[in-house]
Amino acid sequence: MIRRLIAMSPGEPRDVLRLASLDDDPPPGPGQVKIAVHAVGLNFLDVSLCRGEYPVRPDPPMTPGVEAAGRVIEGPAEWVGREVVACPALPHGALGETVTIDAGLVVSRPPGVDPVTAAALPVTYQTSWFALERARLRKGETVLVHAGAGGVGIATIQLAVARGARVIATAGSPEKLDKCRAEGASVAVGYDDFESVAAEVDVVIDPVGGDLLSRSIDCLAFEGRLVSVGMAAGPPPPVDPARLIARNADLIGVSWGSRYPWARPAEVRAAYDELFRRCAAGEVRPPVTRVVSLDEAPAALADLAARRTTGKVIVQVNGFTEEAS
Numbered sequence: 001m002i003r004r005l006i007a008m009s010p011g012e013p014r015d016v017l018r019l020a021s022l023d024d025d026p027p028p029g030p031g032q033v034k035i036a037v038h039a040v041g042l043n044f045l046d047v048s049l050c051r052g053e054y055p056v057r058p059d060p061p062m063t064p065g066v067e068a069a070g071r072v073i074e075g076p077a078e079w080v081g082r083e084v085v086a087c088p089a090l091p092h093g094a095l096g097e098t099v100t101i102d103a104g105l106v107v108s109r110p111p112g113v114d115p116v117t118a119a120a121l122p123v124t125y126q127t128s129w130f131a132l133e134r135a136r137l138r139k140g141e142t143v144l145v146h147a148g149a150g151g152v153g154i155a156t157i158q159l160a161v162a163r164g165a166r167v168i169a170t171a172g173s174p175e176k177l178d179k180c181r182a183e184g185a186s187v188a189v190g191y192d193d194f195e196s197v198a199a200e201v202d203v204v205i206d207p208v209g210g211d212l213l214s215r216s217i218d219c220l221a222f223e224g225r226l227v228s229v230g231m232a233a234g235p236p237p238p239v240d241p242a243r244l245i246a247r248n249a250d251l252i253g254v255s256w257g258s259r260y261p262w263a264r265p266a267e268v269r270a271a272y273d274e275l276f277r278r279c280a281a282g283e284v285r286p287p288v289t290r291v292v293s294l295d296e297a298p299a300a301l302a303d304l305a306a307r308r309t310t311g312k313v314i315v316q317v318n319g320f321t322e323e324a325s
Helices: 044-051 115-119 122-134 151-162 174-183 191-196 210-217 241-247 256-263 265-281 297-305
Strands: 002-007 017-022 032-041 067-074 083-086 098-102 106-108 142-145 166-171 187-190 201-206 220-228 250-253 288-292 312-316
Touching: 017 297, 032 083, 032 115, 032 122, 044 297, 067 098, 067 115, 083 115, 115 288, 115 312, 122 151, 122 201, 122 220, 122 256, 122 265, 142 151, 151 166, 151 174, 151 201, 151 265, 166 174, 166 191, 174 187, 187 191, 191 210, 201 210, 210 220, 210 241, 220 241, 256 265, 288 297, 297 312
Parallel strands: 142 166, 142 201, 166 187, 201 220, 220 250, 288 312
Antiparallel strands: 002 017, 032 067, 032 098, 032 312, 067 083, 083 106
16 A cells, blocks of 8 residues: 545645555556655645645646655666656655656766755755746846745755855744855845845845735846746736836746756756755755654645745655665
């Protein structure tokens, strides 16, 4: 029997996700591998999926979980036994004991990067990597990072600092502001008054949305770039193009998990290469602050939705052992 979290209808994760015991999965098809899951990273993306609000809206039954580390147990001979990092395709996500996935969405996990660390990399760090790429961030520029103590926020702070940028971060409590500074932000400030210290920034990375996005436009320098990577606070109000025109500014949307693994596989692999290198150099430090069991995942997603989490939450799935690290 295989245990897996399944949502049969849209709603809040705690209300709709149920732990089911299923017969063993069918064997993988051509070009697919089956993975024994060791660890799964949680994201606000998973909350949006459960609610039916994500840009890609799979029909139920649906299993969330798009970041996984594990070992290939079935598939082409060259893959079997390999430790990997994978981003499953929906609706068959990773929050279960096994997941079957196209081999093209799998990369080998290098020695020295343990499963919990690896499961914290794909969505948050790939989102941040592509957001900074799309923003054309240059050394010496200033970046405003909203929700700097969240998963994407911390990843963005670390990567921006590693690229030689100055970072201003926002967060909602003194403890979270301290976390932003510890990760490398030169300035950390609350949401109510960030405009006072963030005038004329070159880049804004915004996973929050709501009126924060609209307020951030007024912080942009000439030819500034605002990258929207999420709407944790809901959709922003309509943007008057004249506000962008006045600054010759760019407003850019990035949704990594909905397109990049399929549309830009070579760039995704290049991003992994850089992330693994920066992990080895100590420049990328996935901030895993909480590890929960599969049974506890719905409650952990509820905490994430309510912004009661700091850093990254990882689900450790049955079958994880020290020999997998």
